Amino acid sequence: MKKIKELNLKGHLLTAISYLIPIVCGAGFLIAIGMGFGGTSQDQLIQGEFSFWDALATMGGAGLGLLPVVIATGISYSIAGKPGIAPGFIIGLTANAIGAGFIGGILGGFLSGYLAVAILKYLKVPKWAKGLMPTLIIPFLTSIIGGVIMVYIIGSPIAAFTSLLTNALNSLGSSSLLVFGGVVGLLSGVDFGGPINKTVFAFVLTMQAEGINGPITALQLVNTATPIGFGLAYFIAKLFRKNIYTTLETETLKSAVPMGVINIVEGVIPIVMNDIIRCVIATAVGGAAGGAVSMLLGADATVPFGGVLMLPTMTNPWTGVVALLVNILVTGLTLALIKKNKTQEEMSTQTETEEDDIDLDDIKVY
């Protein structure tokens, strides 16, 4: 176990996802707006035969289509530094070409990164060839070894595995859909855009690459609904004559709610930090409810990002609306009920809460 931890697989994946997210957001918005106005994402834009909305959708589609390449390049860079970029890029493209998709991209990235590191470490070249090392030897050797492994060894099994997964998910009955959606919703909400959310994100994005849009829709609807639910809780609590937020937190909400509408959940974190347990419970309960409804009704946005902008891309936009409303209501109600009433005094002061003990495993000293 310790060996595996030292490899820091999760850290490399997260680094790659941090490069991926702005692309998903930018391209996701483009394709969401384009498709919302009736455009379609096309393989090729032929002069004079496309509308402005087709152009937008195509830009977005092009960006999203390259996600396996981005994740491979990101992972490889995270492991090997600059020498990892070139082979990661090539092996990522190879994964795309053989239909190994996002999972292929992830494995390809690790392959490429560790290969590049190994070559750097073990291949000794004479002094005159030093300049060739980063420009030719590492990119060429890593790409040929990694690429051949991708094409002839791991590519087809990954492609087979993804289609197996796809079929299994497509044939889920309604009760399993309910559970699956609930789990996706719960996991994605529970750490407010932190590492758990991003790991689930990588997983559901993989499925979307295979044409299954339900899980990612559930995830992003939960991300969208959570901050709005926090906002709604303010008003529900007022009905009970309760003040659940400090003045500072209310201010935070004013930017967190609009951010939520366009799919950014992180705005509520400062509020969550002041009262972690209650906020997480409310988010998890609401997220599980919203995710379950979303999967059950079959909300199926074709874009992986956009918040309410995802709605027009669904076969039946009302399904997404219902899922959002359920999630917002459940989160809002739960939060309004379980959060403590703040006295006037507490309203204006920041509360100091007891800190968790630090897990020694979390600290690395160099």
Next chain:
Amino acid sequence: MNIVGVAACTVGIAHTYIAQEKLENAAKKAGHEIAIETQGTIGTENELTAEQIAEAHVVILAIDVKISNRERFEGKRIIEVPTEVAVKSPNKLIEKVEKIVEQSYQERESK
């Protein structure tokens, strides 16, 4: 004690800056000088100067992802944690850092 550090989280819009703020408050409360650089999605902000790094007794990295220019801290005592730790328990983290630094100075003296 002089502390420098870097905060960087996965998305680079929220945890990074919360970690920065919490670390700064906790360190100041304990009477230390601190400067935290943030490497968010927007890029590097509050960049550490070579002088600050040279004067620092310890480096705290509150990071979930690979950071750039890590080699600046070579030869320094570096303490690395996930951003989560800095966000959830900044005061306890600073206490731990104090202990680690103290220990390493004692070790150096006994050698």
